[in-house]
Amino acid sequence: MLRNSLFRIRTALMATALAAVPVLMGSCEEDDPDPMPMSIVDVASADARFSTLVDALEKADLVTTLDGTTNYTVFAPTNTAFANFLSANGFADLDAVPVDLLTNVLLNHVLDGTVRSGDLTEGYTSTLATEAEDGNNISLLVDLTSGVVLNGSTTVIEADLDAENGVIHAVDEVIALPTVVDLALDNDVFTSLVAALTRADLTPDYVATLSGDGPFTVFAPTNDAFQDLLDSEPTWTTLDDIPMATLEAVLNYHVIATGNILSSELNDGDMPATFGGSTLTINVGTGVSITDNNSNTYNVAVADVQGINGVVHAIDGVLLP
Secondary structure (H helix, E strand, O other), X not given: OHHHHHHHHHHHHHHHHHHHHHHHHHHHHHOOOOOOOOOHHHHHHOOHHHHHHHHHHHHOOOHHHHHOOOOEEEEEEOHHHHHHHHHHOOOOOHHHOOHHHHHHHHHOOEEEOOOOHHHOOOEEEEXXXXXXXXXXXXXXEEEOOOOOEEOOOEEEEEEEXXXXXXXXXXXXXXXXXXXXXXXXXXXXXXXXXXXXXXXXXXXXXXXXXXXXXXXXXXXXXXXXXXXXXXXXXXXXXXXXXXXXXXHHHHHHOOEEOOOOOOHHHOOOOOOOEOOOOOEOEEEEOOOEEEEOOOOOEEEEEEEEEEEOOEEEEEEOOOOOO
């Protein structure tokens, strides 16, 4: 009888001890320190898709920047994207890319602050890349029509890879530094302008010229602006109907080849000389408008779209010299 009582007591004590074990283990787990925070570079380094990006950041001495406490958003090209970029630009490998060029290309993938995919907005934003004349930040076009597309062709393939100091969005292309020609090519509102600039019978090679060093300031008519021009002449149905000399004179009248002029640097009454030698008149009030030599006045609809060799201002009419 006594033996049975002792057995029951011992069994009860063992059960109580065993029941306490998970509680003790749980409390030990809760006391474990938090995992080490991962910076943007840490997150990229832990993902095999971004090994070339990490190598590029090291070569450009940008690791410290993206490891710091300042928050950034990085559009991160995959290894395949980098391989395509190197091949397309004639570089044998990453070491063949000049450091200053590589640095600016990489900064063209970085935005200030943490911008998750749900916070992106349609239109232009500024990257940390800069143009050479004044150090203005390069523009990046965000299109949310179908997913997230940047500069007309670069697609976000995985969004919102969170880091302690920002966020990474994986992309399928390296985002090249855009010229003023690229800025027109990237935006669907300028398809008529691109068609005009590339018309086969024109004497100047506008694409080659405007892809050069610059700096250029381009007043870029929208598609609607070109349609209004066609509607103004009954014999014109398409751009091909505009006489060659007329179209060349019109295109020349939309380019200032003497500087990278932001909207904030335009003054009321300014009369800058255009590529063709004629002048136009700047009007500054609540916004910026331009008066041509035929007394037509058109508004700057979108200002300060910055490229690597100049700036584009979208206008709602075609200027006539």
